[in-house]
Amino acid sequence: MTTILNEILAFAPAALFNIYFAAASIPLGFGLAILFAFGKASRNPLISALSRGYIYAFRGSPLFIQLFMFYSLALSMNVTHWKPMGIDWLVLHPLFLGPLVLVLNTTAYTAEIFYGALRAVPHGELEAARAYGMSPWQQFRSVTWPHMIRLAWPAYTNEVVFLFHATAIVYFALPVIGNQKDLMVTAKELFERDFNAYLHFPIAALYFLAVSLAVFFVFGRIYERLVRHMQRAPKVRYAPKWIR
Amino acid sequence: MLDLLPEWMRNGIGDDAAFWIGYLTNGKHLAWYASFQFTIFAALMGGALALVFGLAGAGLKSSRFLPLRALGDFYSAIVRGVPDVLFFLFFPLAFEQTIEWFVSARICSPEAIAANPAPWPPCAEANWFLGTTEYLILASVSLGLVYGAFATNVIHGAMRAVPYGQLEAARAYGFSDRQVFWRFQIRQMWVYALPGLSNVWLLLIKATSLLSLLQIADIVLWADRLGAPNFLPSVGLVHGDWRWRYYLVLLVFYILVTWLSERGFEALMRRAGRGMLNEARVG
Numbered sequence: 001m002t003t004i005l006n007e008i009l010a011f012a013p014a015a016l017f018n019i020y021f022a023a024a025s026i027p028l029g030f031g032l033a034i035l036f037a038f039g040k041a042s043r044n045p046l047i048s049a050l051s052r053g054y055i056y057a058f059r060g061s062p063l064f065i066q067l068f069m070f071y072s073l074a075l076s077m078n079v080t081h082w083k084p085m086g087i088d089w090l091v092l093h094p095l096f097l098g099p100l101v102l103v104l105n106t107t108a109y110t111a112e113i114f115y116g117a118l119r120a121v122p123h124g125e126l127e128a129a130r131a132y133g134m135s136p137w138q139q140f141r142s143v144t145w146p147h148m149i150r151l152a153w154p155a156y157t158n159e160v161v162f163l164f165h166a167t168a169i170v171y172f173a174l175p176v177i178g179n180q181k182d183l184m185v186t187a188k189e190l191f192e193r194d195f196n197a198y199l200h201f202p203i204a205a206l207y208f209l210a211v212s213l214a215v216f217f218v219f220g221r222i223y224e225r226l227v228r229h230m231q232r233a234p235k236v237r238y239a240p241k242w243i244r
Numbered sequence: 245m246l247d248l249l250p251e252w253m254r255n256g257i258g259d260d261a262a263f264w265i266g267y268l269t270n271g272k273h274l275a276w277y278a279s280f281q282f283t284i285f286a287a288l289m290g291g292a293l294a295l296v297f298g299l300a301g302a303g304l305k306s307s308r309f310l311p312l313r314a315l316g317d318f319y320s321a322i323v324r325g326v327p328d329v330l331f332f333l334f335f336p337l338a339f340e341q342t343i344e345w346f347v348s349a350r351i352c353s354p355e356a357i358a359a360n361p362a363p364w365p366p367c368a369e370a371n372w373f374l375g376t377t378e379y380l381i382l383a384s385v386s387l388g389l390v391y392g393a394f395a396t397n398v399i400h401g402a403m404r405a406v407p408y409g410q411l412e413a414a415r416a417y418g419f420s421d422r423q424v425f426w427r428f429q430i431r432q433m434w435v436y437a438l439p440g441l442s443n444v445w446l447l448l449i450k451a452t453s454l455l456s457l458l459q460i461a462d463i464v465l466w467a468d469r470l471g472a473p474n475f476l477p478s479v480g481l482v483h484g485d486w487r488w489r490y491y492l493v494l495l496v497f498y499i500l501v502t503w504l505s506e507r508g509f510e511a512l513m514r515r516a517g518r519g520m521l522n523e524a525r526v527g
Contacts, residue, residue, distance in 0.1 A: 060446075060502035061495045062453035065464065069491035072471065076485040165327035172329070172457060184330065195364035197341055201334040205326040212325055 007203045010186070015207045017182035020095070021167040025102035026160060032103065033110035037148075040115045051111070058108030063101070063166050067173035070101045094174035102170070106163045113159060117152035118144070150226045157219040161212045168208070183207055267482075276466035282380055283463055287452045290387030291445055297392025298444075302399035316396065323393035328451055335386035336379060336458060344370050379458045391448045398440030403429055405436040434516045442509040449501055453494075467494055 039051030058066070074082070074091050082088035090096050121144055129139045171185045181189070187204040191197055254262070267273070304316030323331060341364070348357075348370035356367035365371045374382070406429050414428045455462040471487030 057495070057499055060499040062450040062498055064450075064453045065491055065494050065498065068464070068468070069488050069495060072485065072487035072491060076488055168327040168329050169454070184327075184333075187330075188333070191337070193363075195341070197334060197337045201330060201338070205330055205334075208327055208330065209322075209325045 003199070004203070007199060008206070010190075011183060011203055011207055014181050014183045014186040015211070017171075017180060018164065018167045018207075019211065021098050021102060021170055021182070022160070022164040024099040025106055026163065028099075028103045029106035029110055029163075032107040033114050036107060036111035037114035037118055040111065041118050055108045055111050055115075058105055059112060063105050064169050064173060066105060067098075067101050067170065070104075071097060071174055094170065094177065095180070098167075098170040098174055102163065102166065105166070106159065109159050109162075110156060113152050113155045114148060116155075117148045120151050121147040153219070153223050153226055157216065157223070160219065161215050164211055164215065165208060272466075272470055275461075276463065276470055279461055279463050279466050282376075282455060282460055283452045286380060286384050286387060286455055287449050289381075289384035290391065290448055290452070293385060293388025294391040294395050294444065294448060295441075297388055298395025298399050298441075301392060301396030302403060305396060305400045306403060316400075320393045320396040320400075323390055324397075328390045328447075329454055329457070331390050332383070332386050332451065332454055333457060335389060336374075336382035339382060340372060340374060344372050347372065376460055379460055380455075383455055383458050383460065387448060387451060390451070391444050394444045394447065395441060398444060399433065399437050402433045402435075402437035402440065406432045435513070438509060438513045438516055442505070442513075445505060445509070446502055449505065450498065453498070463494060463497075467491055 348366040352367035456465040467490035471490040474482040
């Protein structure tokens with residue numbers, strides 16, 4: 001029992017790294033995703049094609065390879081670009097590069113979710129807004145945005161949990177610097193020391209489960225707020241489809 | 245490779261092209277191309293197993309016997325609740341250790357265990373060496389287990405989406421419970437399950453990029469080796485750090501596979517939806 005408790009305590013600092021990766025990339029990804037969702041729905045063929053291509057490329061390829069590619073790209077530009085600019089310590093740092101790639105990745109997935117929600121915004125309400133003489137910004141502010149965010153929220157909750165799970169592979173592709181170890185690296189190192197697979201990996205899994213449940217709880221509260229005006233509010237599903 | 249071409253063709257292509265053909269067909273590159281078999285095997289085998297586990301899990305989940313139902317719920321909830329990479333690493337290691345433990349209980353003498361300095365295995369005779377083939381099979385099984393949990397949910401939902409009237413009509417015609425299940429519920433379930441299964445398959449393909457974590461010399465590992473700065477004493481520096489170009493090739497490969505899979509699933513969905521209502525086909 002004490003072994004398990006000690007183990008849980010030993011993993012606590014490592015969990016912070018996973019939480020940092022997720023927390024650093026989610027807000028930025030959220031903002032960019034809105035832009036890309038509108039880009040994909042844009043009537044301008046160039047903007048639409050570019051957003052479409054970006055979303056397809058990042059959803060169609062593994063995050064693991066994206067991490068490797070951007071890391072090696074940054075490495076190959078190190079001597080020519082980053083060193084002269086004096087920012088090589090920042091660009092090559094996993095705590096910078098990891099969230100950067102995660103942002104690029106989650107932007108694509110979230111944009112697809114938002115795009116789907118955008119197309120489900122009731123057309124009649126938009127027409128009514130236009131008939132009232134609202135400017136495009138007012139239409140967005142009072143009709144499109146509230147509908148979009150409410151329709152997309154359950155799927156977005158899944159995406160956030162999935163992104164948190166995806167932080168597990170960041171340090172398999174990027175170098176570990178000193179003591180900056182996340183849950184998976186810690187579990188793997190402890191395993192290589194005493195080969196106790198049944199202790200270390202389930203404890204790491206426990207952290208992932210706990211944070212996932214916390215995310216579901218918080219996002220569920222937000223969802224309740226988003227649908228509070230509806231007479232028969234759709235219940236948030238705690239056993240969601242988890243399809244990314 | 246270049247020597248195989250006839251003389252006139254060799255003269256026809258310039259030195260530049262000859263260099264590239266030679267470079268792209270050297271031994272290491274051929275090994276890289278050959279390593280695609282691991283990825284493809286893991287994807288197909290993992291996909292087949294995921295379908296089997298998904299059907300089994302859905303069967304458990306809709307069981308009338310409470311412990312079985314709880315087992316199905318537990319399987320689909322826990323495996324989906326942790327990152328795929330964690331389970332992907334944990335399962336082969338844990339499986340190997342479990343086998344070694346059973347073997348050691350049979351063949352290890354207490355003296356041998358006491359004399360063994362390493363924490364694992366208990367004694368040297370109980371060590372089970374795993375090569376690429378064994379790890380590949382274990383990796384496929386763990387891919388099947390992880391994505392089987394996703395497929396469980398998809399298939400369970402699809403089975404409940406089959407219109408109840410269809411099953412009632414079948415029963416009214418005198419079909420037995422088993423016949424209703426296999427000939428009506430499972431047969432009609434596919435139309436509802438295919439969009440979800442297509443998503444699971446796309447996730448599974450992307451997870452095959454993780455094979456190198458289990459010491460399998462797969463496409464990712466080879467891309468890393470080939471792209472690393474290449475220096476030959478006889479020629480000098482062949483190329484600098486080209487890793488990102490090799491990863492870009494892999495990125496394009498995965499995007500192409502995704503595109504092909506989507507077209508394939510569209511064709512499957514058209515086929516499965518024949519003679520059914522339009523709403524079912526849209527899913």
